[in-house]
Amino acid sequence: MIKVEQLKKLFGPKRAVDGVSFAVEQGEVLGFLGPNGAGKSTTMRMITGFIPPTEGRVTVGGHDMWEQPIAAKRLIGYLPENAPAYTDMTVQGFLNFAAEIRGLRGDARKTAVNRAVEMCFLESVLHQSVETLSKGYRHRTCFAQSIIHDPPVLVLDEPTDGLDPNQKHEVRTLIRTMGKKKAIIFSTHILEEVDAACSRAIIIDRGRIVANGTPAELRAQSELAGAVTLKVSGVAGNELTARLYQVNGTKKVTVLEEKDGRVLARAFPKTPESNGAYARAIGEAVQGWRIEELHLEEGRLDEVFRNITLSDTQK
């Protein structure tokens, strides 16, 4: 549905976006991650046709954004950063306007507005002026605007920004549900959202894509991925460490904590694997001692995120 090819954007000498390419198909939810100023919003603005790219191409549903902008924009629902809305209107007036400009009139408009209001829980503020809304409600009003015409493509710039934990949960659930039928791109810097809602994630840093994969694949890039953490009692730290080094494939062992006769240690394999063979080998090696805890680490997204984006900025 969305195809981005070699997208570049220069603001003066600054390369805000530097050769970004990816595609999002129907039924996919793409999480767009990156530190502040990485070029997430700029990329989204180019995808939705708000700003022209310096180089590269965006096609939405087969329509080129700069050659057939109207046809392309019809397919998109867009929630810009900071969720702007006309402050001098009521929520209902604003949604009516959004529906009308999308070509919905009469009963179709009424149905569309009601559906969006229901999905975004806006009944209680329907006749309130946008200006007087709290940030969460204003955000949801703008979100409602983006889904009012039930678009096949959704571009959401930080859809959970400024929401309370319950609202965040609702929005993520909504994104996941809608993601089954639509192509969705959403940006965030909250990593737990990637697990909660995305089928795939892209990490962008200084205008370039630095990682692209499913949340599980990204986690696997973590140093932690495949390591085995275990807690054993009745043994000294160095004794346990020595035993763990004897296990075939161990690269490194660290003792995380040693207290009250209990040792918390972590063993890193030379080649991470997810089938659990290494964990079983560890389990066998420490038999005879009391194992209180033993688990295989999946890797952590925040660690991957930090490694990728930090190493790049230090260069």
Add this chain to the structure above:
Amino acid sequence: MSSAFANVKTIAKRELAGYFSSPVAYVFIVIFLLLSGFFTFMVGGFFERGEASLVSFFMWHPWFYLFLVPAVGMRLWAEERRVGTLELLLTMPVTAWQAIVGKFVASWLFLGLALGLTFPLVITVNYLGSPDNGVILAGYLGSLLMAGSYLAISCLTSALTRNQVVSFIIAVVLCLFLILAGFPPVTNLLARWSVTLVELVASFSFITHFEGFQKGVLDSRDVIFFLSVIGFSLFTTGVILRGHRAG
């Protein structure tokens, strides 16, 4: 084409609703009517003239509009940019010119409404004497066209900045220039050097082109002047907006 018209209408409707949901519209209308009344009767000498006409009403319009129209137009784009709704509007399936025309038409209709509310003056003058209503109609038409020109210039300056005050001031200065170009003290001064220069400069003035309408003369050149000011300003607005987006 019909969808283009529908888009312009939807945008204009929204803009117009925006005026009336804030105090801007009411304050503007009240001030405009009060000023019209005061200048027509007190300063313009409506009664002392001893003639059944609205000359003392229309003669002030270039000066009222100088401050009132930029006040209406200053928010048009500056506000959209400040609040960020510009991004929303221009990512909807509308072209930039539909948005520009829609917003302009809404404000122009609003100014037309304010102007229309001066109808008691027409009734009064008809009650007191027998004026040439054709001349009055021409005056209203000219005034509306002139208001549109001021508005289009305010629209342009509004697109330049996200600060409404800056937009207002630039619009006033530009409009003042276009008034003064035909203002007798200025033209007299220029006449000392060259008559052709006077004609050239004065041909850009609102006052020169509004004069005909006041006398009841509908000159196509005057109509074309105002329409081309509107067209040029709106076109430039489009160019400015595109420039902002291109960054």
